[in-house]
Amino acid sequence: MKLLIKNGRIIDPASKTDKKADVLLIDGRIAEVKENINIEAAEVINAEGKWVVPGLIDIHVHLREPGYEHKENVLTGCKSAVMGGFTTICCMPNTKPVIDSTEVIDFINKKTKVADLIRVLPIGSITIGQQGKELAPIKDMLEAGICAISEDGKTVMDTGLMERAMSLAAQLNIGVFSHCEDHEIAQNGVMNGGELAKRLKLQGIPSAAEDNITKRDIQLAKKTGAKLHLCHVSTKASVKYIKEAKLRGENVTAEVCPHHFTLTEEAVMSKDPNTKMNPPLRSRGDVEEIIRGLKEGTIDVIATDHAPHHADEKSVGFEEAPFGIVGLETAVALGISELVNKNVLTPMELIEKMSTNPARILGIEGGSLEVGKRGDITIIDPEAEYQIDKNKFLSKSKNTPFNNRLVQGKVTHTIVAGKVVMENGKLKGETENDR
Ligand SMILES: NC(=O)N[C@@H](CC(=O)O)C(=O)O
Ligand SMILES: [Zn+2]
Ligand SMILES: [Zn+2]
Numbered sequence: 337m338k339l340l341i342k343n344g345r346i347i348d349p350a351s352k353t354d355k356k357a358d359v360l361l362i363d364g365r366i367a368e369v370k371e372n373i374n375i376e377a378a379e380v381i382n383a384e385g386k387w388v389v390p391g392l393i394d395i396h397v398h399l400r401e402p403g404y405e406h407k408e409n410v411l412t413g414c415k416s417a418v419m420g421g422f423t424t425i426c427c428m429p430n431t432k433p434v435i436d437s438t439e440v441i442d443f444i445n446k447k448t449k450v451a452d453l454i455r456v457l458p459i460g461s462i463t464i465g466q467q468g469k470e471l472a473p474i475k476d477m478l479e480a481g482i483c484a485i486s487e488d489g490k491t492v493m494d495t496g497l498m499e500r501a502m503s504l505a506a507q508l509n510i511g512v513f514s515h516c517e518d519h520e521i522a523q524n525g526v527m528n529g530g531e532l533a534k535r536l537k538l539q540g541i542p543s544a545a546e547d548n549i550t551k552r553d554i555q556l557a558k559k560t561g562a563k564l565h566l567c568h569v570s571t572k573a574s575v576k577y578i579k580e581a582k583l584r585g586e587n588v589t590a591e592v593c594p595h596h597f598t599l600t601e602e603a604v605m606s607k608d609p610n611t612k613m614n615p616p617l618r619s620r621g622d623v624e625e626i627i628r629g630l631k632e633g634t635i636d637v638i639a640t641d642h643a644p645h646h647a648d649e650k651s652v653g654f655e656e657a658p659f660g661i662v663g664l665e666t667a668v669a670l671g672i673s674e675l676v677n678k679n680v681l682t683p684m685e686l687i688e689k690m691s692t693n694p695a696r697i698l699g700i701e702g703g704s705l706e707v708g709k710r711g712d713i714t715i716i717d718p719e720a721e722y723q724i725d726k727n728k729f730l731s732k733s734k735n736t737p738f739n740n741r742l743v744q745g746k747v748t749h750t751i752v753a754g755k756v757v758m759e760n761g762k763l764k765g766e767t768e769n770d771r
Contacts, residue, residue: 337378338362339754344383344715348390349688350704359388361711364754369705379756381749383715389687390703391423391712391752393694394664395513396488396567396591396639399456402443403432408644408732410447410456416642416731418453418758420664421747423712424702425454429461430489436461436472438480445481453757457483457698459513462501468492474504483698486513488567491549493519498553502562511563511697516549516574517615526655528601528616536605538655541616547573554581554588565697566590568641570615572625579634589697591637594663594670595737597626603737609650609657610737613643631680636693638686640667644733662731666738672718672745683718711754720746
């Protein structure tokens with residue numbers, strides 16, 4: 337199997353390459369990257385004017401299966417990821433049952449194989465049933481194939497238990513992905529705490545809810561030697577704590593989500609339940625620090641926190657609606673429109689945060705276009721301008737605050753292990769009836 341990608345702009349953060357060239361893939365691997373490759377290839381893609389980058393990796397996705405298949409399942413989540421240019425995704429454990437056993441991991445791996453589109457790496461829960469009481473069988477889950485542990489959706493509030501989890505993670509050399517939310521402080525808040533929440537008569541979630549646990553977990557990581565990754569960072573103090581930890585040489589990484597660098601809490605004035613997520617949209621000052629953190633490198637990763645919810649669940653009004661929005665199919669466009677086009681990040685820095693750094697944090701092959709590496713490639717038209725249309729999403733859920741937003745940057749091809757799984761909006765092997 338040969339695939340030749342002609343005349344694209346090769347952006348490879350792993351080798352710091354940014355040049356016009358061709359890429360040849362043979363039998364699922366990168367065989368050659370240079371100008372003017374001419375060979376009898378089975379398939380040729382013309383990438384003139386487009387970016388050819390290592391396959392994107394999203395380390396924070398909720399696939400909802402098992403248990404919440406009315407929101408999403410492994411197959412629809414994979415289709416959505418492929419449309420968004422992702423060749424690898426990590427799925428969070430807040431399913432029903434929770435990913436806290438080898439059985440659930442085997443189940444997801446089986447579903448991934450049937451979907452046959454991309455790599456899906458399950459993340460194991462830290463505690464049994466995400467109950468925060470007893471550690472899950474982390475070693476067994478690691479043997480079954482988890483890529484990290486996380487209590488995402490919740491925080492392990494028992495500091496002693498979290499310390500034991502992190503010590504074990506350090507011993508097993510597996511990352512800990514932390515959802516930082518002090519439940520005592522967050523209480524029943526529904527939006528960012530502050531003046532606007534008061535004005536809107538909505539209960540606020542103060543920044544301190546996030547900041548306290550960010551601080552705690554950074555300290556625990558230092559004490560235990562665990563590799564700590566901070567999920568969906570949203571506050572300026574969190575960015576500061578992470579920056580300081582990195583300056584001290586500690587083993588801490590962090591992600592932000594496109595909605596947290598694109599929107600402020602002012603979007604909540606619409607009372608659109610699709611502006612409700614956890615952590616909440618924050619103040620202008622927080623967003624500025626998030627953006628500075630991205631630029632300075634304090635923030636390593638852009639992850640979507642794709643959190644699908646059914647329209648019926650979201651349509652009950654702002655206060656009652658569940659937290660979370662979908663993100664797989666809008667991430668590239670928001671990254672280009674909000675960060676590259678506004679000169680916050682270079683194209684290479686954007687791809688580093690969406691592919692190379694995620695691969696490094698997971699310790700997996702990927703995020704590189706070097707010869708011999710996995711043939712996972714995403715092709716992006718950075719100029720394509722269009723309006724986001726939620727009805728075109730392949731995710732089962734359409735809960736986005738970005739519907740109708742005018743953006744620039746479209747994924748045109750997703751290539752996994754040398755096979756084109758999406759081309760110009762069409763999935764491999766798809767028929768009209770599949771949608
Ligand atoms: N982010 C969200 O608002 N919701 C997530 C949980 C989470 O990521 O904490 C979900 O599972 O719905
Ligand atoms: Zn979370
Ligand atoms: Zn999440």
